[in-house]
Amino acid sequence: MASLAAELGVSRTTVSNAYNRPDQLSPELRRRVLETARRLGYPGPDPVARSLRTRKAGAVGLLLTENLSYAFRDPAAIGVLEGLALACEGAGVGLHLVPASPGRDDVAAVHRAGVDGFVVYSVPDDDPHLAAVLARPVPTVVIDQPRVEGVDRVGPDDAAAITELADHLVGLGHRKVGVLCMRLARDRNDGFVPVERQQNAHFHVQRTRLEALAKAFARVGVDWAEVPVVERFDHTVDDGASAARQLLDSYPQVTALICTSDILALGALAEAERRGLRVPADLTVTGFDGIAEAERAGLTTVHQPVLEKGRAAGKLLLASADHGAPRVITLNTELRIRNTSAPPRTMEEHWFGP
Amino acid sequence: MASLAAELGVSRTTVSNAYNRPDQLSPELRRRVLETARRLGYPGPDPVARSLRTRKAGAVGLLLTENLSYAFRDPAAIGVLEGLALACEGAGVGLHLVPASPGRDDVAAVHRAGVDGFVVYSVPDDDPHLAAVLARPVPTVVIDQPRVEGVDRVGPDDAAAITELADHLVGLGHRKVGVLCMRLARDRNDGFVPVERQQNAHFHVQRTRLEALAKAFARVGVDWAEVPVVERFDHTVDDGASAARQLLDSYPQVTALICTSDILALGALAEAERRGLRVPADLTVTGFDGIAEAERAGLTTVHQPVLEKGRAAGKLLLASADHGAPRVITLNTELRIRNTSAPPRTMEEHWFGP
DNA sequence: ATGAAAGCGCTAACAT
DNA sequence: ATGTTAGCGCTTTCAT
Numbered sequence: 001m002a003s004l005a006a007e008l009g010v011s012r013t014t015v016s017n018a019y020n021r022p023d024q025l026s027p028e029l030r031r032r033v034l035e036t037a038r039r040l041g042y043p044g045p046d047p048v049a050r051s052l053r054t055r056k057a058g059a060v061g062l063l064l065t066e067n068l069s070y071a072f073r074d075p076a077a078i079g080v081l082e083g084l085a086l087a088c089e090g091a092g093v094g095l096h097l098v099p100a101s102p103g104r105d106d107v108a109a110v111h112r113a114g115v116d117g118f119v120v121y122s123v124p125d126d127d128p129h130l131a132a133v134l135a136r137p138v139p140t141v142v143i144d145q146p147r148v149e150g151v152d153r154v155g156p157d158d159a160a161a162i163t164e165l166a167d168h169l170v171g172l173g174h175r176k177v178g179v180l181c182m183r184l185a186r187d188r189n190d191g192f193v194p195v196e197r198q199q200n201a202h203f204h205v206q207r208t209r210l211e212a213l214a215k216a217f218a219r220v221g222v223d224w225a226e227v228p229v230v231e232r233f234d235h236t237v238d239d240g241a242s243a244a245r246q247l248l249d250s251y252p253q254v255t256a257l258i259c260t261s262d263i264l265a266l267g268a269l270a271e272a273e274r275r276g277l278r279v280p281a282d283l284t285v286t287g288f289d290g291i292a293e294a295e296r297a298g299l300t301t302v303h304q305p306v307l308e309k310g311r312a313a314g315k316l317l318l319a320s321a322d323h324g325a326p327r328v329i330t331l332n333t334e335l336r337i338r339n340t341s342a343p344p345r346t347m348e349e350h351w352f353g354p
Numbered sequence: 355m356a357s358l359a360a361e362l363g364v365s366r367t368t369v370s371n372a373y374n375r376p377d378q379l380s381p382e383l384r385r386r387v388l389e390t391a392r393r394l395g396y397p398g399p400d401p402v403a404r405s406l407r408t409r410k411a412g413a414v415g416l417l418l419t420e421n422l423s424y425a426f427r428d429p430a431a432i433g434v435l436e437g438l439a440l441a442c443e444g445a446g447v448g449l450h451l452v453p454a455s456p457g458r459d460d461v462a463a464v465h466r467a468g469v470d471g472f473v474v475y476s477v478p479d480d481d482p483h484l485a486a487v488l489a490r491p492v493p494t495v496v497i498d499q500p501r502v503e504g505v506d507r508v509g510p511d512d513a514a515a516i517t518e519l520a521d522h523l524v525g526l527g528h529r530k531v532g533v534l535c536m537r538l539a540r541d542r543n544d545g546f547v548p549v550e551r552q553q554n555a556h557f558h559v560q561r562t563r564l565e566a567l568a569k570a571f572a573r574v575g576v577d578w579a580e581v582p583v584v585e586r587f588d589h590t591v592d593d594g595a596s597a598a599r600q601l602l603d604s605y606p607q608v609t610a611l612i613c614t615s616d617i618l619a620l621g622a623l624a625e626a627e628r629r630g631l632r633v634p635a636d637l638t639v640t641g642f643d644g645i646a647e648a649e650r651a652g653l654t655t656v657h658q659p660v661l662e663k664g665r666a667a668g669k670l671l672l673a674s675a676d677h678g679a680p681r682v683i684t685l686n687t688e689l690r691i692r693n694t695s696a697p698p699r700t701m702e703e704h705w706f707g708p
Numbered sequence: 709a710t711g712a713a714a715g716c717g718c719t720a721a722c723a724t
Numbered sequence: 725a726t727g728t729t730a731g732c733g734c735t736t737t738c739a740t
Contacts (some may be wrong), residue, residue, distance in 0.1 A: 001733065001734070010710075010711085011710065011711045012711090012713075012734080012735090013710070013712085013736085014709090014710060014711075016733095016734070016735060016736090017709095019709085020735080024709070024710085025709075025710085026709070026710095029709085029710090030557045035355050039445070043489055043490055043491045044465055044490075045465070045733075045734065045735090046406075046487070046732090046733055046734070047466050047467060047468045048402060048405045048406045048411060048468045048732090048733080048734090049406050049466060049716090049732070049734040049735090050466070050733080050734055050735075051402045051466075051468055051716095051734095052400075052402045052406050052716050052717070052732090052734070052735095053715085053716055053719085053733080053735045053736080054716090054735070054736095055716075057402060057468065058463070058467070058468075059467070060467040061448075067440075067443060068439040068440070068442065068443045068449070069436045069437075069439045070441065071370060071439075072432050072433075072435055072436035072439065073436070078426050078432065079424055082423045082425075082426035082427070085422040085425075085426065085451060086421075086423045087424045088424070088451070088453055089421060089422045089453040089455060090421065091453075092460070092462070092463055093413075093453060093463075093468055094450045094451060094452055094453055094463065094466075095415060095450070095451040095453075096448045096449070096450045096451075097439060097442070097448060097450075097451070098448055099442055099443040099448055100446060101443060101445050108446070109412070109446055109447075109448065111398055111399070111401060111413070111582040112401050112412040112448075113401060113413070113448055114401045114402045114405055114411065114412075114413075114468050116740085135397055135398070136398075137397045151730090164729035172474075196514075200440055220711060232739080237725045253425065271487075302498075310740080313431070316679075319473070320694050345731085355717065362714090364726075364727085365726065365727045365728075366717090366718080366719090366727095367719080367720090367726070367727060367728080368725090368727075369722095370713070370718070370719060371719095371726085374719080378725070378726085379725070379726085380725065380726095383725085399718065400716090400717050400718070402716090402717080402718090402720055403716070403717035403718040403719090403732090404717080404719075405715080405718095405732095406716090406718070406719095406732050406733070406734085407718045407719045407720080407731085407732055408718085408719070408720090408732085409732075491730060496717085544725095549736090629711075695722080
């Protein structure tokens with residue numbers, strides 16, 4: 001830029017103005033500046049230098065707990081991403097996906113990200129990347145989890161939502177239930193979950209849902225310590241199927257499988273079919289999220305507005321006027337009763353048919 | 355940072371080293387620096403200033419022709435994104451989604467993006483955002499389109515791929531065909547496409563496919579000027595259905611509908627069902643891409659490795675050693691003949707049954 | 709309407 | 725092992 005100014009015999013200020021404040025220049029001069037720039041191969045102001053000077057990066061960072069590519073496998077995550085992208089697009093700011101693998105604790109990527117703020121989507125409360133984000137002097141919005149003191153948050157009321165679902169099942173008469181849940185902590189534990197691990201789960205959403213389920217079933221006399229809960233570290237339909245298999249192999253008397261995501265529930269449905277169990281006659285299966293595939297499958301589930309979740313987070317972040325109190329946006333959820341939930345078969349029905 | 359150094363009675367270099375080159379410091383001093391930093395609330399080196407100094411942003415930009423959120427609706431685009439994210443993650447660099455709406459010609463977002471390079475995915479050759487990207491002094495890789503002189507590119511051999519498909523249809527005996535294609539230029543034209551518009555299409559991929567189809571059918575005596583081609587600006591299953599409706603309303607004698615994407619083909623399938631046309635007995639339908647939904651639907655299509663496409667582009671960009679000749683990666687495609695293509699019914703069959 | 713001066717926060721040579 | 729010096733390229737008062 002210096003050489004350009006020299007060549008033109010003007011100051012650098014003038015060149016800068018030619019790009020950033022056309023009204024501060026005679027149109028004629030501006031034209032000359034731009035043309036000379038082209039001739040000399042000057043590509044326009046360097047965005048990084050500009051960011052340093054203006055203290056604005058023009059981008060927001062997104063931190064996920066998972067491999068970046070995970071976000072593109074899970075329909076619910078895609079919905080959140082889409083909503084967030086929408087909000088960013090509306091404001092003309094970029095969306096910077098931070099490369100944070102769950103395995104390696106390499107937090108450097110968070111430090112390196114030139115962004116004006118972060119959206120953190122569904123990470124465990126002890127995630128080192130999260131700590132790194134919070135240490136940065138930029139605003140942050142958390143989607144779903146964890147709850148962090150003083151930090152904005154967007155998410156559903158998980159306890160209320162799943163309580164409604166539990167009450168539905170209780171009302172149908174289910175007492176022998178099993179649960180399929182997602183990862184509860186950063187360490188892999190593909191299998192049954194002792195109550196202690198449930199209570200200490202670092203993924204707040206899962207912990208809340210399990211707690212709410214325990215409470216709802218306790219009200220009708222079910223001892224939660226007796227309820228089998230199977231955890232899966234990875235989140236695919238196949239994992240849901242294998243979890244269902246593991247649970248039903250040991251607890252064939254279960255009449256309802258409560259899954260903390262639609263993905264897992266879809267897998268449970270597949271496993272039920274494999275075993276020749278009719279849903280919902282022989283087995284009730286429920287999900288959580290309300291993704292399109294679940295609707296197609298007729299799954300009874302709790303629907304949450306994932307796109308809205310992403311968008312709300314983006315808007316919150318971009319509207320970060322130095323607020324005093326942290327803001328919390330609670331999204332509406334809706335129990336959608338479809339074709340995978342029904343009363344359990346009684347013993348009579350079991351032996352003599354309905 | 356200056357005040358931190360002052361407080362500690364050391365130079366700024368030492369503070370910098372504490373963060374960036376632990377080996378240049380006594381562990382003891384380093385510990386003291388980091389602790390004092392915490393106490394003083396110094397959040398660590400500013401990423402933007404560091405980028406300015408090191409000339410490395412630690413991120414690659416992604417430019418899409420569409421609303422950012424479009425990328426999250428199209429399974430093929432998601433695949434590309436995932437592959438690209440994978441490559442970025444592997445290298446520890448961020449993925450910066452550039453907010454470039456197709457409508458507004460606001461190129462500023464491209465100028466503002468602090469990135470070390472760009473991946474451009476499927477944009478028209480006259481896209482102003484593309485021009486802005488190429489003007490930046492950073493390496494660029496194009497996925498699919500357009501072809502730009504001297505710029506790296508990753509994509510399938512569209513002509514060869516669709517020629518194979520055309521030959522399949524020709525072999526089955528189809529001569530009365532119709533085509534459903536995606537957007538051919540930046541202006542909206544939802545309807546039939548005159549040959550001239552086909553030849554002047556700014557989306558190179560679509561143009562290539564149409565040209566190859568024309569050539570393949572010309573070889574068996576079909577006059578391409580007589581072949582109906584319907585274009586859709588938006589790319590949804592519903593658009594595919596409405597395009598099929600528009601085409602079949604005017605050309606009911608068509609025996610095969612060639613769609614330039616699986617999404618459009620899925621819509622065509624829906625429309626065929628709506629009209630009571632059996633596929634493939636009454637109507638052959640083909641797609642392009644090989645997305646999961648297409649496989650489920652049993653669609654005859656051309657499969658291309660979308661994830662690999664994104665990953666290859668990312669690797670190419672990240673390995674941008676000042677190469678002499680531009681590099682081109684051609685991906686393998688594969689004709690997948692499934693249940694939506696069959697010989698056309700003859701007139702006899704039509705009147706008297708098979 | 710244009711220019712001069714100052715500095716955003718950092719790191720990389722090159723000393724010592 | 726630590727300090728000195730010199731910018732990276734830009735924008736922004738404030739003057740003229």
